[in-house]
Amino acid sequence: MENEARLKTVLDNMPILFFSLDPDFKPVSWNHECERVLGYSFEEIYSDPSFSFQNLLSGKGEGETTDFNTQLLNSDFKNWELDLISKEGKSKLVSLSNISSEFPLFGSTKWFVGVDITRTKEIERELKSSLKELSDFQTALNAVSIVAITDKFGTIIYVNQNFCDISGYSRDELLGHNHRIINSGYHPKEFFIDLWKTISKGNIWKGEIKNKAKGGRYYWVDTTISPIMDGNGKPYQYLAIRNDITERxxxxxxxxxxxxxxxxxxxxxxxxxxxxxxxxxxxxxxxxxxxxxxxxxxxxxxxxxxxxxxxxxxxxxxxxxxxxxxxxxxxxxxxxxxxxxxxxxxxxxxxxxxxxxxxxxxxxxxxxxxxxxxxxxxxxxxxxxxxxxxxxxxxxxxxxxxxxxxxxxxxxxxxxxxxxxxxxxxxxxxxxxxxxxxxxxxxxxxxxx
CATH class of the missing domain: 3.30.565.10 (Histidine kinase-like ATPase, C-terminal domain)
Known part of the structure; x- marks a missing residue:
């Protein structure tokens, strides 16, 4: 009995939902995490004869219909994502698993464990949305601009196709080199010294640069170089966005x-x-x-x-x-x-x-x-x-x-x-x-x- 009480105390205070249901889906055990996530205390649901786990279902869960699947009680170690409604009316997405009925605990054989993944799913959706926006932005940027990223020493680590097209160099020929590969010799050394002084201090540099393509053709680009900072606020990469202004x-x-x-x-x-x-x-x-x-x-x-x-x-x-x-x-x-x-x-x-x-x-x-x-x-x-x-x-x-x-x-x-x-x-x-x-x-x- 003493060991059983200790075990119950542990399960009550576990940072996961832990509960059991009788054959009518009425909770007969309900730990503190269940109370925190869903808002109902065990006393509330136990003293309410009309309360059923089905009251918490908002509709269909992943792979489930609107009606609560009675096979939930008869399967072993099955996983679901159920959209539950808390006492405050808020939607709570719970990843739920049942424990095999071969291991009865405190007189009940239908135990369930769950994790509140509401915030995780929200972050996932936000991340997917952000990635979609970033992808759309990158697609739009690559369609019209010449893009390159260098490390803090000026070594090229990324170029888009537009960079390759206008310079005449392949991606393999550009990666691992610096921008001297397209230096036209038009600008004095002081021009680039000033550029590096600006961006190495974390400031954005804007200007017009005359470059030389692989085939000897010269071209002008309107250039913006933006430092990318590390956790200490120091530039560790540089993003260069250019637009072809040769004709102008x-x-x-x-x-x-x-x-x-x-x-x-x-x-x-x-x-x-x-x-x-x-x-x-x-x-x-x-x-x-x-x-x-x-x-x-x-x-x-x-x-x-x-x-x-x-x-x-x-x-x-x-x-x-x-x-x-x-x-x-x-x-x-x-x-x-x-x-x-x-x-x-x-x-x-x-x-x-x-x-x-x-x-x-x-x-x-x-x-x-x-x-x-x-x-x-x-x-x-x-x-x-x-x-x-x-x-x-x-x-x-x-x-x-x-x-x-x-x-x-x-x-x-x-x-x-x-x-x-x-x-x-x-x-x-x-x-x-x-x-x-x-x-x-x-x-x-x-x-x-």
Whole structure:
């Protein structure tokens, strides 16, 4: 008896529903968990002769009909999920099992154990709903955006199909690498240093990036990089969402470059330049008619170039070089007593192309900003050569050199931008020469673009 009382105390206080029913489905044993979940005390149901377990059924349970299945009492170790109604009218989903009748306990052979799984099912439904929403969001995102996830070191651990399509790389070629695999070389190192400083602090970075696809094609993406935090509030992954804006950027660049070309063309065709050149030619008609004739032909060739070639995106390098040399000779003609010019081209440039009005404005820039106010005789030297598949052009003057903070004139800034756009691997650099004056260096791919 003492052991039986101890056992009953244990069963009464178990954190699971534990009860027994008589043949009329009336509870004859009802532990505290039953009272907590369903709201009825054992005294209430025991003292109510009309109370039956069937009163708790809200309808059909999983696999059951609305009517209570009488086989419930005659089966062994069967499991059900029953939707029960508590005293407060709330629905309680209970996972229920019966205990074999071969093991009678406290005079009853129909015992049941159950677990309240109401909250578990609610969480399950919420989770399924959240997963469905997340799946729908991912589907929508993947349909329109380029998505990648990296670890905290920048190693790519996930890419969607759009990333593969636009970059030209397969998923296997991208995973395990970092984004340097698509680096175009367009942005300076400081650009990416600032990017990493931002996201490593847990902040979102937004910007436009120019990338290079596997096949060599360049493309622009509007990029948002969002850090994913660990439990300590530190970034451990980075989610990058990009949208292709190549077409818009190319349209903007073409419009800007067309405007720059127009400004340069207007400068070259200015009445001031033409008047000064014609004045010099007129003076030579009396003293050196042959030189005057040559100057007229050079001037005509220059204006023919401006009319025929200046609006092209790219022209053969030899044609651009000839235009620049004609300008050099006209410049020397105007300032023969104060200016010396020299040009040299070494190598075969037949496969080279370059944006028109690239070299001549740089020569003019050397004269205006380097030599015009110089005392004594000035000199401009232009050299072009091909080295290791790269075309190298230098324009040097022996003028006053560069003043700090005034490195780029409008011409040099425009030319640098146009070269970057049309010749992606190009570079323009201007600096003071160790022997005095300034030197502009242009490097670009010697193969035809």
């Amino acid at each position: 950027k190319e349209t903007e660049d073409k419009a800007r470059h067309a405007e720059n070309n127009l400004k340069i063309l207007q400068d070259r065709m200015s009445p001031h330049f033409l008047f000064n050149t014609l004045s010099i030619i007129h003076s030579y008609l009396q003293t050196n008619p042959g030189l005057a004739d040559s100057a007229i032909l050079m001037l005509a060739d220059n204006y023919r170039f401006l009319m025929d070639q200046a609006n092209q995106q790219l022209v053969p390098f030899d044609i651009e070089w000839e235009f620049m040399e004609n300008y050099l000779q006209l410049l020397k003609l105007r300032f023969s007593d104060f200016l010396e010019v020299e040009s040299e081209k070494i190598g075969n440039f037949k496969q080279c192309q370059i944006p028109p009005l690239t070299l001549q404005p740089l020569v003019e820039n050397s004269y205006i900003h380097g030599l015009r106010d110089r005392k004594g005789k000035g000199k401009i030297t232009v050299k072009a050569s091909i080295e290791n598949g790269k075309a190298l052009v230098t324009i040097r003057d022996n003028g006053k050199g560069l003043k700090e903070g005034n490195i780029y004139s409008r011409s040099i800034a425009n030319i640098s931008e146009r070269l970057k756009f049309y010749l992606y691997d190009s570079d323009v650099k201007i600096e003071n020469h160790p022997e005095g004056g300034a030197i502009v260096t242009i490097v670009f791919n010697a193969l035809k673009n």
